[in-house]
Amino acid sequence: MAAYFSPIDRFEYEIEVKKSRFIATAIPLSSTDALYQLQSEMQRLHPKASHHCLAYILGAPQAPKAAGSSDDGEPSGTAGKPMLNILMYKNLGDIGVVVTRYFGGTKLGAGGLIRAYGASVSELSEHLPTVECAPKIECQIRYPYELESDIQQVIAAVAAEELSASYTEIVEKTLLVELAQLETFKAAILALEYRGVALTLEA
Incomplete structure (x- = not known):
């Protein structure tokens, strides 16, 4: 899976x-909540506007976690879908x-609506400040407390990015690992498997 691009910050065109x-x-x-908040904000800022259409991609556009x-x-299919198609064509994710x-x-x-909404997002993408993102995969690991230093x-x-951690009888962590680093990560974890480490990859 190739790298993709994500907005650095909020941007309007x-x-x-x-x-x-x-x-x-x-x-x-990073979640659709922020997008619906933006839609509500635009409705407040532009009460006389006729429509506030949206499109989003969570994760990489080649294999998104969610998109809509x-x-x-x-009219159905004349706004949101062409907007989404442009996001995918422009290789934009987490947007x-x-x-x-x-x-x-x-x-x-x-x-005309299809062309206009598509052009709106296309023109936006041409001026949008972005950052290159490496595709990542979610991993869960479980291990005894005494291995905390090794795992860190x-x-x-x-x-790797730590998404969550639970400390009960054992330690459980959810991580985001770049796909380019996945084999290195798996090899290091498997080397500790005999000491009680378990690894689960997101399907």
Whole structure:
């Protein structure tokens, strides 16, 4: 799986199509909650706008953890889906986009809407400041307390991201490991398997 790109920060870009304004706002995304909050915010900021359509990708666009879109009252398939298609085509992940539309008085038709919403996200992507992201996989490890130091060395060696930790009778951790580092990580963990370490990879 190849690297992909994610927004560095919130970014907004506006285009005009036949006097209709299309304001595209992108944010880095780790959960859909933030995207729906953005949609609500845009509704408050632009109460006279006719639609606030959205699209999002969580994870890498080649194999997303989740992806979706909403037409927010536009004819079905004319807004959210073309927005999502552009995000995938532009190799963008961990991203949410809301496009706010002000109707300009001229109906665009289904084809015109598809082109306009797609163009809005495409133009946004051309100017969007991004960071390159390495694809990652979620891993769960379980091990006895006495191996904490050894495990921390392994985690540091592959620069894994710790998502959660539970300390009961044993230690259980959920990690994000870059795919490029996965074999190194697995080899290091398997070398400790005889001492009670168990590894589970996300399906």
